[in-house]
Amino acid sequence: MLSESEAAELLSFLGPGTRLDVKGQATGYILGLSAHSDGCRFFRSKPDLLRALFALTSDPSIAIVKDCYHVFINLTADETLHQVLVADVNILPVLLKNLQDPEYPFSDQICTILSNLSRHKKTCKTVFKVLQEGVGLAQLVEIFCTEGYNKKAKLHYLGPLLSNLTQLPETRNYLLDKDRCVVQRLLHFTQFQASVVRRGGVIGTLRNCCFEHDHHEWLLSEAVDILPFLLLPLAGPEELTDEENEGLPVDLQYLPEDKKREEDPDIRKMLLETLILLTATKAGRTTLRDKNVYPIIREFHRWEKDAHVGAACEKLVQVLIGDEPEQGMENLMQVEIPEDVKEKLKEADIREQQELETEQERIRQEEEEEERKKREAEGADREQETGLIR
Incomplete structure (x- = not known):
């Protein structure tokens, strides 16, 4: 890493009046530094250097400005630099x-x-x-x-x-x-x-x-009508019965055969988490049941291959088909959980996480084995074709 004298020399190259080629070499060098954790650590104690670099985001040279912005993208990926950037560099x-x-x-x-x-x-x-x-x-x-x-x-x-x-x-x-x-x-x-x-x-x-449970009823009402926007990305082309379709929001009824689900598993999981949050209140649970959400989630669960998304889906299903909580516990966000129960839930979450990781590892190994067999089969076919050509 740079010594104090080298850092001071580098700072002198970042002035607005510095020759373009010299300035370009300096910003290029800093960009390389910012891509590594050691480089980010170096900049934590160099607010003067960061201020000079940030001033160059208004430089006439587009190449210089682009380098500077890339540096700050790299640096802001490191949480330990956040306070320096917002307080010292402003x-x-x-x-x-x-x-x-x-x-x-x-x-x-x-x-x-x-x-x-x-x-x-x-x-x-x-x-x-x-x-x-x-x-x-x-x-x-x-x-x-x-x-x-x-x-x-x-x-x-x-x-x-x-x-x-x-x-x-x-x-x-x-x-x-x-x-x-x-x-x-x-x-x-x-x-x-x-x-x-x-x-x-x-x-x-x-x-x-949706963590603001006081707004659940409004979010699910006609004033906002959030439910179809959360369900539609999870819905597929599966054919539901007339009775199941008629209970659904209009946008979810009789979907076409080419209907595709959300491709990104993280987004699918967030959609399910949002629905789970809405079931924390009695008004939310009632609406999701009245709107016949279960058939959509049932078909989604059959389709889903990601273990973490599947686990979130199962939690939602348990609420949709389960009994209502006892009187006084209708709002699950306001229920006080005893410490011993919290510990048991924490242990259960850890076990669930371990099981999910084991399942994902099993699936990964199966996929690798299938890929290996496929490569071997393709190799055998090529050898056979080569023999025929000879």
Whole structure:
């Protein structure tokens, strides 16, 4: 790693008046450093170097700016640098201001940096504070929901940013404000096929919002009608009976033979977790049963191959077909769990995790064995063809 004198020399190459080729070599070198944990550790005590580098995000050279943004993407992937970047370097106001500019060519990089910075709750609170002091959450949602807002950037990583921000009750309260009609604007992105990142970000946002159990009844009502948007990605082409179809929301009835399910297992799991959260309240359980959710989940469970997603699905099924809790325990989010029961549940979760990992390892080994046999068979066929040619 660089000595103090070498770091000082490197800093001298980052001035705006430095020759372009020298500046380019310096930023290229820093980009290489930032790709490794040792390099990130080095930058923790070098806020002056980071400030000079961040100033170059407004350099006339596009190549220099691109290198600098890539450095900050790498650095923000390391949580230990977050406080240095938001407090000492103060990067947030400039990033958020540039994000508002519909002509700014590096807005995708900004979205990634903001998404990285907001992953952990402590820095997420800082991101939210600075956001509200400047751009504001309303404008952020507007940018996200406006198709083609920036012709030079896709802005898909605003989805994970929104999801991260909904760790905070302040963000959830804003999105769930009945007078603002915000959460409704996000729903159609659950089927946004152009980007798994945007799609997953929105579903993560909806899942986090469902921790606010007081809003479950409203979310499931006609005012929002969240249920079809959560179920449709899980529904497949299987033929249901007329009785099962008629009980479903209209959008879920008589689906075509080419209907495909959500391809990403992490997103499928988040959708199930969102449905499980909605069943924490009596109003939620009643609605999901009245809307005949079970047949969709039943067919999904038969189709699902991922062990972790399957486990989440089984938890949902248990609630849908199980008995109602005793009086006074209808809201599962408000039930006080004794410490000994918590320990038993924790142990059960550990056992379940171990079983899932064992099952996944078994499946992996079976797939490898099948692949090996396939390669051997193909090799034998080639040898036979070679013999025939001779």
